[in-house]
Amino acid sequence: MMDQYIFPQRLFALIILIIFVVFNLPSRANDMGLVYDAKIGQYKDLSYDALSGKGLTWKARAQLFGGDTVHYESLTDRQRIEKQEELKELLLAIKIRETSNWADPGLADRVEAEILNWLDAQVADVPKKYAEADIYPLRAGAVVYFRAYEIFGDKKYLEAGLNRADVILKAQWPRGHWPWGTRLGENFVRIQDGFNNEPFWIMLYAYKLSGDKKYYESAKRCADVLLSLQRMNGGWPDQWSFNGKSSGHSGVMNGVSFNDNATNSCVQMMVAMFHMTGDKKYIARLALLGEFIEKSKMGQGDVTGWCEQYNDDGSPTRARQYEIELPYPRALTRGVGPLLVWLYLMDGNEGHMHLLKRAYAWHEYVRKEEIKPTVIEQWREMSRKWSPSHHSMTQNYLMEYRPGWPDAYLPDGSNWGRVLNFRLMLWNPVTSAQKKKYDRFIDHSWPPVEKLAVMAAANQPPPRDYNMYVHCHSSIGNSLSEIRRALLEHKRGGREGMLKYYSNPTKFTPDQYLQARVDAAKRALDLRNRRMAYPFKANPGYTGMSTMKGFNFLGSKSRWYGRVGTKWGAAFQNIYPSPSVSWYQWQFIYDMKLAHGEIDPASAARGGRGFETVASQTHLDSWDVLGEWGMATIEMDNHFDVPLNNN
Structure with missing residues (x-):
């Protein structure tokens, strides 16, 4: 009788155990981290549920998720000691390396001298006019000298930055915007492509360091004119004409653009002016932007995406010959994705994250379809035969298509490909149903990838002379790091976890400062960092600071982290000579100064990363030498403390 009773008990316990194991398999898989398939060169699963940073190398983590935010906690007495x-031990180790012939004698002194000599040589070389080829040198030069002043403390660098800022300020139109080329006058405003937001942030940087109100007033005039151009739905167009005359350039005027930072840059500026003035007029219609994003989404079933330009009613429209009324992955990475993250961090509406997760899930579905071995091999065959040598971006010298990155999808998700000449060149064979449903979008004469691969294998030239750059345009020109990091932090800790990632103090406590100095000393001792910063001046091809022609090196920070083989990942270009040597040199000297206590607690802590005006589609580390200098012009722990729901 007792045996009969025990058996069902054991059976019941076994069933419970099996259920427990089965239902915990996903979490156990997550605990193991992401699985990388070296044969195809891809992660097997990057879905929201699979996202994890566990077990990843620094390089793998930074490629997938961008830079880290380091938070320092209070220490106990024992921990402090x-x-x-x-x-003390780390500083001694640095001293030994810097003074020993067997190591790197005088490395820091040599690198710092190289940076300072270069800066000194450019001080007086200030372009006279903010126009054409001198626009970027003026902008970048101002930023570089302002940051040099903050690090090295020499007032001549502040003056050099202000001299450049003054030339930019002089070019500002009375209405508040900056010129768009030399042919178009004050009547025209180019909102996208940095024509206004970049001067805006430079004005705020100049104001922060000098205290001169003229720079603040300049930034405010710019924000005010752009506020006047905001659409009633909360977004912004690509361009504007005050008298209605055509500019002769493509881009939506009476509508909303998610292309090339048009709407996003204006959101950043509006939030900045709200924080500086407290005036809610700057944020009054930002909440409507979330409604517009929801209304304007495209796709059927699981397909969730956006095109790049819209009419005010949320209907899609076209602009350039590769921007038509279809959902684009790059509209997610460049426009809608960051906007959804920002809106969520401001108002806490989980609907924004739900929409972001749906869009990311569709992108991941397409990626998984394209990492099938047969598809991978077809693309590789094309890469081997049709890669242009002058466009090579990978260490194997091939231009390779990255799975999951077509230009656009058909709205029902049945096919996808590259858009040129206002037509979609589909990757997969076109079905009769697709022809009937989407005839006006499809390039019917373009062969699918499976046929292109056969042509490549037979050493035939590509159709229309379209080399691999045509196929890889979106895959090398976009990064999901920013969005993937947001999803990772959301998975880890919800909105609170995301806010923690985007936030940081404006001044370190003594305990925090001590820990920051320890970390800086470790970075200064890291052999890779020292090797990357080393001044190989006598070697052919050296690319350190002394070789920089102008200020173009500033731009690499916008794409510092991200996938190697794309326009991102400058931090990982470590085959000598690396074009990133200059920033490794700056970082090395900054870390040396911080480790030795030469950068004070207030200067070392610059506030949260906020809306990120520097890193594009990725993130810099919170300790980065350049960092999010735009957000740092308004130093705040949390830039997302914006009352969108209380206007």
């Missing part, structure tokens, strides 16, 4: 001892 241990950290002080650790710092």
